[in-house]
Amino acid sequence: MDFTLSKAHRELQEKAKAFTEEVLFPYEMECEENNGISPETHAIINQKVMDWGFNATNHSKEHGGQGMTLFEQMLVSEQLGMATGAIWDAVPQPSYPMKFGTQAQIEEYLIPCCQNKRRDAYAITEADAGSDPTQCLTRADKCDGGYRINGEKWYVTVGNVADFLLVHAHVDGDPEKATVFFVEKDAPGVSIKRTPEFSHHFAFKHPEFTFKDVVVDESRILGKVGDGFNLTKDWFVEARLGIAARCVGGAQRVLNVANEFAAGRIMGGQPIREYQAIEHMLVDMTMDIMAAKSLLYRVCWEISGNISDRKLKHARAAAIKLYTSEMVGRVCDTGVQILGGRGYMRENPVERLWRDTRVDRIWEGTSEIQRNIIGGQIKKRGVEIYTGWDFEK
Numbered sequence: 506m507d508f509t510l511s512k513a514h515r516e517l518q519e520k521a522k523a524f525t526e527e528v529l530f531p532y533e534m535e536c537e538e539n540n541g542i543s544p545e546t547h548a549i550i551n552q553k554v555m556d557w558g559f560n561a562t563n564h565s566k567e568h569g570g571q572g573m574t575l576f577e578q579m580l581v582s583e584q585l586g587m588a589t590g591a592i593w594d595a596v597p598q599p600s601y602p603m604k605f606g607t608q609a610q611i612e613e614y615l616i617p618c619c620q621n622k623r624r625d626a627y628a629i630t631e632a633d634a635g636s637d638p639t640q641c642l643t644r645a646d647k648c649d650g651g652y653r654i655n656g657e658k659w660y661v662t663v664g665n666v667a668d669f670l671l672v673h674a675h676v677d678g679d680p681e682k683a684t685v686f687f688v689e690k691d692a693p694g695v696s697i698k699r700t701p702e703f704s705h706h707f708a709f710k711h712p713e714f715t716f717k718d719v720v721v722d723e724s725r726i727l728g729k730v731g732d733g734f735n736l737t738k739d740w741f742v743e744a745r746l747g748i749a750a751r752c753v754g755g756a757q758r759v760l761n762v763a764n765e766f767a768a769g770r771i772m773g774g775q776p777i778r779e780y781q782a783i784e785h786m787l788v789d790m791t792m793d794i795m796a797a798k799s800l801l802y803r804v805c806w807e808i809s810g811n812i813s814d815r816k817l818k819h820a821r822a823a824a825i826k827l828y829t830s831e832m833v834g835r836v837c838d839t840g841v842q843i844l845g846g847r848g849y850m851r852e853n854p855v856e857r858l859w860r861d862t863r864v865d866r867i868w869e870g871t872s873e874i875q876r877n878i879i880g881g882q883i884k885k886r887g888v889e890i891y892t893g894w895d896f897e898k
């Protein structure tokens with residue numbers, strides 16, 4: 506057994522760390538104070554993403570991406586996750602299912618996204634379809650010229666800057682025919698209904714969209730009619746690993762700040778870390794991160810070519826998404842406590858990460874849904890699927 510990172514992996518990690526600190530950190534306060542970043546800042550970051558070679562880490566070189574393995578993507582995302590205000594989302598990862606598009610779709614959508622010239626947003630959730638997307642009411646009906654889409658989508662992340670959407674709709678209103686359509690944001694009938702505010706100050710917005718008699722050509726279907734859920738299954742693995750990596754990164758930043766603060770903050774004539782109450786908090790944070798990071802690296806290694814069973818990958822991704830998102834919540838909360846009043850100030854990255862990472866227990870499947878997946882796997886395959894140490898090759 507060898508857990509050593511290769512030289513190439515260490516260099517990638519160092520490069521992603523330098524990128525995060527040099528390119529993203531300077532815009533954190535702009536994002537916090539303005540509840541987002543300006544188009545000018547977005548353009549600057551976009552260019553730097555290209556210059557540093559962090560565009561589309563999740564897509565092949567053939568399509569203009571970086572062609573990184575999931576393990577390499579995780580090394581990058583872990584560092585990006587240290588930035589507050591979700592500025593990591595200004596380093597776009599075009600939606601994974603687009604790689605299953607036709608050659609024409611790849612040329613029109615995926616390649617320009619990989620080159621940071623276009624931006625997609627994925628729209629599944631609705632008012633009455635969250636954890637259970639089979640309840641989607643957005644429908645697509647066959648008409649002259651293709652399909653007519655009607656419905657509403659909620660929380661469409663980056664919907665304010667995206668120029669097209671991947672819309673999950675039910676053909677004929679039938680969940681068995683769940684289908685993903687490429688929809689241009691400026692197509693007649695597409696409108697932003699509302700742009701609600703959330704706890705975090707995020708680089709971009711999560712608007713609600715309305716689709717009223719939006720007609721799309723048949724060639725705008727990704728995959729085929731009925732592929733909607735299958736297309737998103739593999740993507741969930743990638744998206745959940747990304748969340749897990751960022752949670753581990755965010756937690757490490759919080760620990761670093763808290764550790765340094767505890768050494769320098771004098772109360773009652775001594776650094777606060779000399780109080781065992783504080784020292785033990787630092788220990789608990791460190792242990793939490795060590796466990797989460799070990800799990801993250803192991804699972805990403807497995808999924809990067811060391812296990813092939815698709816369901817097992819899904820099961821493992823649920824485990825790290827659940828564990829790391831709950832871990833970062835504990836670590837951030839303790840970090841705020843160690844910093845006292847300063848920990849509650851928005852100008853402090855600990856406070857911002859505390860707010861930012863709360864959503865990681867909600868999006869891409871809530872903690873309860875991850876527990877349902879894990880519970881189902883335990884029931885079917887036994888606890889060894891999680892507690893055993895057999896890597897199926």
Ligand SMILES: Cc1cc2nc3c(=O)[nH]c(=O)nc-3n(C[C@H](O)[C@H](O)[C@H](O)COP(=O)(O)OP(=O)(O)OC[C@H]3O[C@@H](n4cnc5c(N)ncnc54)[C@H](O)[C@@H]3O)c2cc1C
Nearest residue numbers: 627628629630635636660661662711867868869870871873
């Ligand atoms: C900031 C933000 C950005 C988002 N971005 C996007 C995006 O870009 N695209 C997109 O499509 N969606 C997006 N989402 C939506 C997100 O994926 C959903 O919020 C999430 O899936 C939960 O759905 P819901 O909010 O409707 O909660 P609900 O599904 O209504 O859940 C409410 C509560 O019930 C629990 N619950 C529900 N079902 C079960 C069950 N079977 N077993 C046990 N407990 C259950 C949940 O865990 C939760 O605690 C975003 C959400 C947020 C907050």
